[in-house]
Each structure stands twice: as structure tokens, then as C-alpha cells.
Amino acid sequence: xxxxxxxxxxxxILPAVTIFIIFYLxxxxxxxxxxxxxxxxxxxxxxxxGLGNFKEIFLExxxxxxxxxxxxxITLIALTFQNVLAxxxxxxxxxxxxxxxxxRLMFFIPPVLSEVVVGLVWQWILDGNYGLLNHWLGQLGLxxxxxxxxxxxxxxxxxxxxxxxxxxxxxxxxxxxxxLQTIPRELYEAARIDGANAWHSFKKIxxxxxxxxxxxxxxLTVLGTMQAFILIIAxxxxxxxxxxxxxxxRILASMRxxxxxxxxxxxxxxxxxILMAVSFIQYRLSNKMRSTYN
Amino acid sequence: MFKVRKSFGLTQLLxxxxxxxxxxxxxxxxxxxxxxxxxxxxxxxxxxxxALQELARRYEEKSGVKVNFELYAPSDAYAQKVRTxxxxxxxxxxxxxxxxxVDFASFIKAGYILDLTPYxxxxxxxxxxxxxxxxLAVNEFSPSNKYGVNAGFYGVPIDIMTIKMLYxxxxxxxxGLNPDMPPVTFTxxxxxxxxxxxxxIQGLVSGWGEAWMxxxxxxxxxxxxxxxxxxxxxxxxxxxxxxxxxxxxxxxFKEMQDSGLLASGVVTMVNKTAEQLFANGRAVFAFxxxxxxxxxxxxxxxxxxxxxxxxxxxxxxPVSIWGGAGSSFMVNAKxxxxxxxxxxxxxxxxxxxxxxxxxxxxxxxxxxxxxxxxSAILGQLxxxxxxxxxxxxxxxxxxxxxxxxxxxxxxSIIIGEKTPEQVAEETQRMKExxxxxxxx
Numbered sequence: 113x114x115x116x117x118x119x120x121x122x123x124x125i126l127p128a129v130t131i132f133i134i135f136y137l138x139x140x141x142x143x144x145x146x147x148x149x150x151x152x153x154x155x156x157x158x159x160x161x162g163l164g165n166f167k168e169i170f171l172e173x174x175x176x177x178x179x180x181x182x183x184x185x186i187t188l189i190a191l192t193f194q195n196v197l198a199x200x201x202x203x204x205x206x207x208x209x210x211x212x213x214x215x216r217l218m219f220f221i222p223p224v225l226s227e228v229v230v231g232l233v234w235q236w237i238l239d240g241n242y243g244l245l246n247h248w249l250g251q252l253g254l255x256x257x258x259x260x261x262x263x264x265x266x267x268x269x270x271x272x273x274x275x276x277x278x279x280x281x282x283x284x285x286x287x288x289x290x291x292l293q294t295i296p297r298e299l300y301e302a303a304r305i306d307g308a309n310a311w312h313s314f315k316k317i318x319x320x321x322x323x324x325x326x327x328x329x330x331x332l333t334v335l336g337t338m339q340a341f342i343l344i345i346a347x348x349x350x351x352x353x354x355x356x357x358x359x360x361x362r363i364l365a366s367m368r369x370x371x372x373x374x375x376x377x378x379x380x381x382x383x384x385x386i387l388m389a390v391s392f393i394q395y396r397l398s399n400k401m402r403s404t405y406n
Numbered sequence: 407m408f409k410v411r412k413s414f415g416l417t418q419l420l421x422x423x424x425x426x427x428x429x430x431x432x433x434x435x436x437x438x439x440x441x442x443x444x445x446x447x448x449x450x451x452x453x454x455x456x457a458l459q460e461l462a463r464r465y466e467e468k469s470g471v472k473v474n475f476e477l478y479a480p481s482d483a484y485a486q487k488v489r490t491x492x493x494x495x496x497x498x499x500x501x502x503x504x505x506x507x508v509d510f511a512s513f514i515k516a517g518y519i520l521d522l523t524p525y526x527x528x529x530x531x532x533x534x535x536x537x538x539x540x541x542l543a544v545n546e547f548s549p550s551n552k553y554g555v556n557a558g559f560y561g562v563p564i565d566i567m568t569i570k571m572l573y574x575x576x577x578x579x580x581x582g583l584n585p586d587m588p589p590v591t592f593t594x595x596x597x598x599x600x601x602x603x604x605x606x607i608q609g610l611v612s613g614w615g616e617a618w619m620x621x622x623x624x625x626x627x628x629x630x631x632x633x634x635x636x637x638x639x640x641x642x643x644x645x646x647x648x649x650x651x652x653x654x655x656x657x658x659f660k661e662m663q664d665s666g667l668l669a670s671g672v673v674t675m676v677n678k679t680a681e682q683l684f685a686n687g688r689a690v691f692a693f694x695x696x697x698x699x700x701x702x703x704x705x706x707x708x709x710x711x712x713x714x715x716x717x718x719x720x721x722x723x724p725v726s727i728w729g730g731a732g733s734s735f736m737v738n739a740k741x742x743x744x745x746x747x748x749x750x751x752x753x754x755x756x757x758x759x760x761x762x763x764x765x766x767x768x769x770x771x772x773x774x775x776x777x778x779x780x781s782a783i784l785g786q787l788x789x790x791x792x793x794x795x796x797x798x799x800x801x802x803x804x805x806x807x808x809x810x811x812x813x814x815x816x817x818s819i820i821i822g823e824k825t826p827e828q829v830a831e832e833t834q835r836m837k838e839x840x841x842x843x844x845x846x
Contacts, residue, residue, distance in 0.1 A: 153489055154512035172839075240671040241608065241683070260671035265821055268674070349615050352673040353818040368482065370806040371509055 147378035152371040165378035176379065179357040180386070186273040186358070187337040194277035195329055198284030203318075205285075206292040216289070223282035231346025234275045238262050238347075262348050265355045272347055272356050276340055283336075284329045291325030292318070327398035334390055338383075359383045444472040445747050446498035448491075450484035451733060452477065453700065457766040461759055469753075471746055492518050499741040500751065502734060503561070506806065507798045511553035513736075514560055520737040523558035525748050533752055534559070538791060540730030541566045541772040544798040551801045561734035562751045563772035565763065568729035568787050568794060569622055569695040571717070575710040577690045581605060588714040592658065595717035599667025602690045609667040611684055612693035613677025614820075617813035620659075622728045623693055624816060626716050628655045629726035629795065641804045643841050647812070647833040656819060656826035658719055663820045667691075673817045685709055695728075696787040700768040713786040715793070729794030732772060805840040808833060 147165055149158035169176055201219055205212050222230070237244045240260025249257050261271050295318065303313045341360035344350060350357040363383070367376035449458065455477050462473035476498070478484045485504040491497045497518060503510045513519050526534040526542075534542060545561030547553060575585035581601050589595040599609040614620045628637050632651040639645045640652070662668050669675070669689055677694070684692035685705035692698070693716075702709050718725050735754075737747045753759065760773035764780050770788050771777060777788055797803050815829030824832075 152509070152512050154492060154509060155516050235679075239679075241669065241688075260674075263671040263674045263821065265823060348674045349676070351615055351617070351814070351817055352821050353814045353823060365810065368485070369810060371505070371512075 143377045144381055146374050147381050149374040150372070151374045153367070153373035154371075158374065161374070165375045166382065168375070169378055169382050175354055175357065176359070176362050178354055179359050179362045182269055182356065183338050183340075183358040185269060186276055186340065187334055189270070189273035190277050190280060190333050190337040191330060193274070194281045195284050195326070195333060197277070198281040198329070199288050199322075199326075201281070202285050202288035202292055205289055219285045220282040222279050225279070227279065227342040228346045230275065230279050231343045234271075235262060235347050238271055263352050265352055268348055268352060268355050272344055275347065276337065276343055279343060280333070280336065284333065287325060287329050287332075288322070291322050295321050323401050324398065327394065327401065331391055331394050331398075334394065335387060338387055338390075443470060443746075444474055445500065445743055445750055446474045446476060447500040447735070448476050448478060448484070448488065448498045449502060449733075449735075450477070450479050450481045450504070452479045454733075454763070454767050454769070457763055460766075461754065461762065464759075465750060465753060469749075471750065473750055492516065495740070497738045497740070499738050499743050499747040500735050501738065503736060507800075507803050508553065510560070510798070511547070511551075511555045514547070514555050515553075517739055519560050520739040520741075520744055520748075521556065521558045521560060522562065522737065522748065525752070526559045533755070536755060536757075536773050536775065537563055538566060538730070538772060538774045540791060540794045540796070540799060541732060544731045544796060545734050548801055553801075561736045562755060564733045564735060564754065565767070565769040566730060566732035566772050566788075567696045567770060568727055568791070569619075569693065570713045570727055570787055570790075571715065572684065572692045572694055572698070572711050572713050574684065574687060574690055575712060576687060577602075577607060581607070581690070585710075585712075588712070589717045592661075592717050592719040596661060596665040596667055598690065599662065599665045603666030608669040608683060608689040610662070610672070610691040610693060611669045611675065611680040611689040612672060613675060613680050614672050614817070615674040615676045617810070617817065619677070619693065620816045621809055621813040623716065624655055624659070624812070625795075626726050626728065627658055627719055628652070630716075630718055630723055631655055631720045633723040634726075634795070638800060638802060641800070641802050643837065647837060648827075648830045652833075653826045653830050654719075656816065656829050659816050659819050660826060663822070668820060673820050681705065684711075696770050696784065697768075699781065699783055699787070703768065711783070713783065713789075715790060724793055726793050726795045727790060728796055729791065731796040731798050732770070805837070805844075808837050808840055811836045 146158075148160060148162055150161050150165075151158040201215075205215050205219070209215075236242075238261035240246065240258075240263060243261070245261065246255075246258040249255055259267065261267050299317050300313050303317060308316070338358075339360055341358055341364070344356055344358055344361065348356040350361045359379070360383075363376050363379045366372045366379055447458075449455075451458070455475070458475045462475055466472050478487050481504055484502075488497070488501055488503065491501075492513065503513055503519075510519075514521075522545075541563035542559065545563060546559050547555040547557055549557040551557070571588075573585075573588050578585040578588075581598065583598065583601075589598055602609045612619055612623075625637070628651075631654055632649075636645055636649075636651065640647060640649070646652075669680075669683065672680075680689075680692060681694065681698060681701050682705060683689045684694070685702045687706075687709070702711070715727065716725050735751055737744050737751070741747060755773055757773055757775050760771040760776035761779040763769065764771040764776055764784070768781070768784060770780065770784060777785070780788070812829070812833045815824060815832055818824040819826060819829055
């Protein structure tokens, strides 16, 4: 009877496990296996190269690591500029202000727009010849600052990072706002009665209670930003030269440009491992922060 | 307990349903004899879709065979779909290979593409002789090819393209230049660039954000400076990219940038933006393909422009133009309807159908006899076909990674980040690495 019950239990989870195995585990193993082959994606035959592709990524592919660094820079901007902006706007909208629902709607518009459309619109704004930004700079008497923002290697990556942050801050805003609304108002009232000013309430109530939310937003930001590429394709296609290349663009270049499917799979596995490591570190840090606040 | 049993039953049902759905993913679909009169064609050419549908209707009317054109755009997604279908054994009767010739060769070697040589050669090469030689060469593997493919014709060209320099006649007049005398030498070209800059007009626009178009112009000048033999010797690894001739080719881009000929932001410019700038009379020159005729017509029907050869940087060898390649269709070697598919392609490339396609889509026809029925500007773009070259015509191809380093390197030269010598060295290093990888 007990055995039957156990079997029944396993049978319940069998569909989910089967789906997981077929659509996640097997493809993962398959991609890892392909990462050890030299294969053009067409021929039925593949040449086994062992860990050769991984060795090439780690020791020889400078552009890959340049793209990782650049994705890291965009992520850093997103973690700071984007999330601070999202948090401040969420704080503003959490108060009793006029038209707060309108602001909530406005702040959530950029994330729902198509990345290609956003990329093309910003490309037009930042265009060196007829762009709005240069036009405004000229109107403000700052014409000497005008440049071809996306073609200049000194500004291209930062422009991409800022546009990415503009496009993505709405998600953080929404999660921060939801987090802020879970904080009991009584805590603020009690603090006020005890003589705490706004800064003290913010420091002693809001920040500690929002820490887990900030960690969640941080993890989502890192994962989302490191994998961003559609916006970059639309704005610069990774140029000028390699100045806005990111890892996903390199994987695409290996797969479609060079027809090196095996190498692209190895890049995908390496990238996935790096993202997992970063997420793990963030998770450990969040646990540490939580225990500190507790 | 009842609830558990109910859930158990539901779980079983779900699982059985799941297994049935997996069983439905079998490779070989059942063949219905009634479907034999239908040919399926996969293509990616959004602009040609209405014309192709009309031709399909005409063909069905004439032969009773239904041709089902299925559009999968954009081209990147199409290329991926064809690869996936090849792996899954579900290619249609007719399809296209988008990519390098090495990919084309892989499809042939894997047995996915029918050798069309017997059909091309029958009746003293009647079908073969209808095409521009360069258009056919893109689909041909010669006996000396380095791809390991049996010699023969493996594709049918539908239309062709050329990439040339275009100039705006109105802006020429504004700059005090004769609109019927475009620049012939590189020095004259740079001089016009200087004049345009002084007049605050953009010089040359092109979609160089998509790096292959830079490589295309570089290749034109490589042929002009060192000739085809030396270019191909470089690809074979017999001449290094650090050769002075290659440095001279790379140096031309620095000269173009220094003279002010290149439009601001050209290194990240997509072709659509370049086309808008040229169509709206904001740039004197455009480096663009023959597909542009349709685009400019839609953007500005009054645009007065003409095509010219890239101005020569040397008098040693003629300047080449990128051309010959275009859209081609291949027949699935494993299709049960391959004979019908070949018959349809023969009909599609006949004079009448080619003329109709050219008139409806403003693309250059692959059938040379249909050229008399195209517009004057298309005629200009089709001119100098004897100078046309394309990597897919050659018996050997450069590694895509080498090309990437070379093309991106030119972008670096234009933004003043690297010198031609540095780019030549980096390209050569990648070349050596790729040669070692292929030999190892």
C-alpha cells in the first residue's frame, strides 16, 4: 500500500519532470556536448575537439572578454542609475501625490515598448547629423558638445547603457512600488510619534525592509542586462568596431556569421556559467544582508 | 482518496496526451497522393511576395500544378529555418541558401540539394545560356573548387544584384559640378568630398554599420590595386594581409575619412538610414545595391541620380564591382516532386516571367534577355557586368572570422582608433590562426 502511494506520488510529478527533462535538461546536455565539437550546423558529421572550444574562449578570444566587460559596464549603469532612479520614482509614487496613477502608467510605458522601436527612436535622437540631442545642444548654446554619439567610441557604450536603463527602469519601479506598499504605515506613524524625522524613517524602516526587494531587483537587473542584445542590434549592431559588442552578439556572430555552432554552444555554456556564478554571489550577499538587518 | 484517484486519472490522461503529442513529432509526414500536384517553395523576399504569388497563379492556370510560396522573413530567421528543417528532414521542394558559399557547399555535401547540371546542359545548354554568366557562376562549383563538392550547377538564379556608387545629380549642380561627369579617379572623388563638406552637405553614405558593406568596397579597391590573382592568393594564404597593397587598400578609408568625404556616423549607419539620407538629397554619394531603385522610388520619386563605378585608386587593374549574386532557388534532392520543381523553375526563369518580376520588383533579372525590359537606372546598375565579382563566384572563400576582423578593422580606421598597418597585422594574425585551426 505504501509502495503504491509512493509510486502514485512519483507519477503525479512525472509529467512535470518529463517536460523539464525534455525541454531543459536534454537541451542543456546536448548544447554542452555540441560545445565539444567543431560543427557548422549543416553537415551530419561533427569533429570532436574536446575542451578545445572552451580553451579558445578562455585563452584566445579577446573580443569575447571585451564583450563581457562591456556587458558588465552596461549592467553597472543599470544597477546604479536605473535602479536608483526606479527606487526614487517608486518612493515618489508611494506618497499621496496628485496624479500618482498617471505617473505610474507613464513610468511603465518604456518597458512595454518594443526594443527595436526604442532602439531606432534613440538612434534617431542620438544621430550625429540630424539628431534631436545635437539640435537641443545647439539651441542651448552647447553646440561644441555635439557629436555622432553612437559612432564615437568614447560615448557609444554609455549611450547604449543609458537607453537600456531608460527602457528597463519601469520594471524596477513596479517591483519597488509593490515592495513599498507592503510596509505597514503604522511603523512610520509610530516612528513619527517617537520623534523620528523623514530621513530617520527612511534609514531605519524603509531601507531595511526594502533590502530583500532590492536584492531581487538587483538579480533581475543583472540577468536581464547581461543578456540584452536586441536594443544594441537596433542602435549600433555592436559597433563602432567592437565598442558595443555584448556576449549574446558574439554567440550570434559565431553561430550565424562564422557558422561555428560548436564554438557558439561553448560560448553559451560559458556565459550561462558566469551568470549562474554572479547570481549565486548575489544570493549569498542578500542572505548576509538579511541576517545583518535581522 | 477519491480526490487522489481523480487527480491520478487526470495525470495519466495528461501524460498519455503528452506522449501522443511527442509521437506526432515524427519525421516523415504521411504522403497524400492528391498533394503531388503541389510544390512548396520557401522564400524570404517580402518585396517579391505579391509578384511571386501572381506567377504561382499563372503557373497553376497553365500547368495544373499548384505552387505554394511560403514567406519567412526576415532573412536571418529564414536562414535559420532552412538549417533547422535540413536537420529535421523537412525541407520543402524548393528553397534558398542564404549565407556564404561554404554553407552552400555543406548543404550539397549533406545531400540536401539536387545537382541541376543535367537539366542545365540538355538541348545544348538551352536553359544555362539564358542566364548572365556571373549569376550562374554563383550557383556553380567548378572542377577545381576547394569545397569538396562535385562540379556542377546546384541553384537557379532568380534575380541578381550589383553594388555600385550612386550620385545625386542635383547636388552635383549645387556644388558646381557637371552631373554627367562623375568622378573617375580617387583624387577627384576626395576633392568632391572636400567641396561637399565645405558646403555642409554629407559626402558618402552607406550602410557600413553592417560591416559587410565596408568589406564590399574594400574588395572593389583590392581588385583595383592588386588584381584578382593576388586577392585570391591572399585568401589561399600565399600573400599576407600585411602586404603593402593591402595596407594601401585600408589606407583609402583613412583618406576618405580625412578628406571629409564620409558622412558623419557612417560606421554605425544602417543601410535604411543611408538610403533615407540619399533619397532626401542630404548626401552626394551612396554606396548601395541595385535593390535601392525600389527603395528610392518609394522614398522620393523625384530623386535625380545615376550610377557610376567606384572611382579608381590605381590604374594597374580595373575597379571591380560586387555583383552577380542575388536570389537563387535550390531543389530539394530528397523531394518526391523534384522533377515538377525543376520544371517550375525553368518556367519561372523564362523571358516573360523574368521580365514580369523585374518590372514588378525593380530587381535585375537573372535572365539576360529580360534586361531590355528594365528601367534606365536599372540598366545603368546592370552595366559593367564584366567587372562584377563576388566571393560566391570564387573557388575559395575567406574565413568569416578573418572578414570580421578586416571589416571591423576598417571601422576602427574610420573612427581614428587604429592605423591601416595595425588592422593589417590583426587581420593577418586571425588569418594564421584560422589556417592553423583548419589544418589542425
